[in-house]
Amino acid sequence: SEPVSCTGGRADMSLDGLRRTFREHVFYTQGRFPSVATRNDLYMAFAYTVRDQLLHRWIKTVEQMAGKDLKIVSYLSAEFLLGPHLENNLINLGIYDDVLGIAKEEGFDIQVIFDQEEEPGLGNGGLGRLAACYLDSLASLEVPAIGYGIRYEFGIFDQEIRDGWQVERTDQWLRLGNPWELARPEITCRVSFGGRTEPYQDDRGRYRVRWIPHRTVKGVAYDTPILGYRVNTCNLLRLWKAEAIESFEFEAFNVGDYYGAVDEKIYSENITKVLYPNDEPVQGKQLRLEQQYFFVSCSLQDMLRIYKLGGGKLDRFSRHFAIQLNDTHPALGVAELMRLLVDEEGMDWEPAWDVTCKTFGYTNHTLLPEALEKWPVELFAGLFPRHMEIIYEINRRFLDEVRRRWPGDEARVARMSLIDESGGRFVRMAHLACVGSHAINGVAELHSRLLKEDVLRDFHEMTPEKFSNKTNGVTPRRFLVLANPGLTRLIEGKIGDTWIRRPEELRKLEPCADDPAFREEWRRVKLENKKNLARVIRERTGIEVDPASMFDIQVKRLHEYKRQHLNVLHIIALYDRIKRNPSYDLCPRTFIFGGKAAPGYFMAKLIIKLINSVGDTVNRDPDVNGRLKVVFFPDLNVKNAKFIYPAADLSEQISTAGKEASGTGNMKFSMNGALTIGTLDGANVEIREEVGAENFFLFGLTAEEVYSLKRDGYRPMEYFQANPELQRVVERIASGYFSNGDRELFKPLVDALMFHDTFMLFADFGSYADVQGRVDEAYRDREHWTRMSILNSARMGKFSSDRAIREYCEDIWKVKPVPILLE
Ligand code: Z2T
Structure with a gap:
């Protein structure tokens, strides 16, 4: 067929072309005169101007991929926690400065336009953001890829802080329209729930099963183009929205029942209304399971449709699609692909199973046992009677194999079964994902090792060849180029800009660490970034912070294992030292926290209240005299994170060893020249290896020490009794010093530490406080600190998501780049 011609017109990327297209969009898309155009009109017109460029490349991508093997x-x-699109797309297109110029000519502030964009907050934290980084890298590496997910009408809630407490507000990101997506009302799928199954004989006399569902909804595709960095590859993010099936069709089911039909519509649309705001562990709610199945079924049907379009034969499906399961949330896909192949396409079980296993890969993201998804069999079978049967059949065959390998070892059979029967009956989603995948990976070296030794030990013993590590990465485009233009310019002045695709080249900066003039420049950029953050903090919290002080930052979801409260204990210790010795010599520090707590996670919310309460006291106490400030930055999201990472001097990565699978914030900080204080957990281990032990502040127990301490009986009280400073710190909280004399407020927190301390804060407190002392000393030698800071940035190349995606492509997916030409 003829190549699509869409050169000239809106595809014109010259300055004049962009300006003309922009004006056209103000007029014809927004329907406004320039003189009455609102901020949102201008934003929308810019976004559509950029989107035209993306669509041009997208069509070229689809066109050049079609028909290729x-x-x-x-x-x-x-x-998918994407964050704002506009700036990122300008960078990837290479027209950032052009557009800045156009905005200036047309007479408005581009920053105001950027601020207008609502970010799609379709994720909780690390896992969702990782998916977004991976989409950026897949496109940047010119690898054909589709991201499949859910188009939540309400993403992660907006966080407000009132009286020190977190208050959740609905995220209405679609209110003013979303210029980045294309609704595809003609791309739909049907997804069913409930009902029963029924055996029958097909026309060839074969035994088959049909599913007679109770209700059916429609999935509608919404497509967002994902452009790579300075390439023409424009991939697809396809998110599904649930709707009721066409009214005339279900009239057959609801004869003349108009209100019943409207109820049905509301009920159906419920499925994609809202993102569950829990990171780990997830809650076992029916609607959540419906969401999972809904998007997995739509996506698999869509892939089969695309595949058949190309005339492919089903038994070769895995040569043309590599499906990655981002944790177990889509693990139902294993059973659903089997159902589609066997029930709908008439394949036999064995070849269908072969296709399924060869197609799926599974990434695990957590070691917390309580975060491993399991669904009550009753709930599961009620919603998916056919999938339940398929899972039993997968399990029967699988456990036969286990018994063949380990005859008589029924304990092992019980441990490995897809059904947990150790008290109630549950479907174990991680086991389903392991059995149905040819590749299983963790997200950092330590995490992958602990998976093999502990959480998935039996599976590793049975099929060691399936296991590998893929250490996480983050995209240097968003988290360095976009977030930190000052540092980017400084680096470019020294080593050019090829490191943006190949961040290993940042190593060329190493010699600059010895150059005093460069160090001076490096500090100047950092100071500018800190001033910028100080301004935003003033606007959002009213708190004045001193950009000359050390910015010590911990931003991440609130969770006890991440130990924000260990950080607080240390702050109180410093405060206590000042109170006991008013002339205590402390290098001035600003402690900045940020992150959301799951709305139902009482202890996490109490920690937020504690941070704010300590802040209120410390920030107001004249004795402190500028040496300490404590700030809680409200509503941490991708948009706000941009101010934070570039402004950090010190990055807090202080989880209990063995609990944080990888962490990715740790990488974002270090890339931007922050030094890390951290435990040997997740990717911290590898970051320390890369930047050098002498440029990293290590403290705390190792994962092995944590396990053996737990095994031998951990008694927090012993650490408490042995450490007078810790006693004074805890006493200040317990006595109501930070709560206007209220001894009840923080009692749950204090008691949890004194009597359980599940995450071993007391065991690590001494070592943490000591190393914080070394941080204080190190910061006084500003030249040396800057040297370490430069070396951190220079040695972070490994943690680009491009490296991670290359590894997935080579080891798991077996896919190659397909360069796309524009003309
Ligand atoms: C999540 O963000 C992570 C793990 C989960 O386990 C769930 C969610 Cl929502 C089910 C995080 C990990 O905690 C973090 O260590 C890791 O860096 C991130 O996933 C990406 O792998």
């Missing part, structure tokens, strides 16, 4: 990566994720 290629393999597509399909990334299945319940979350």
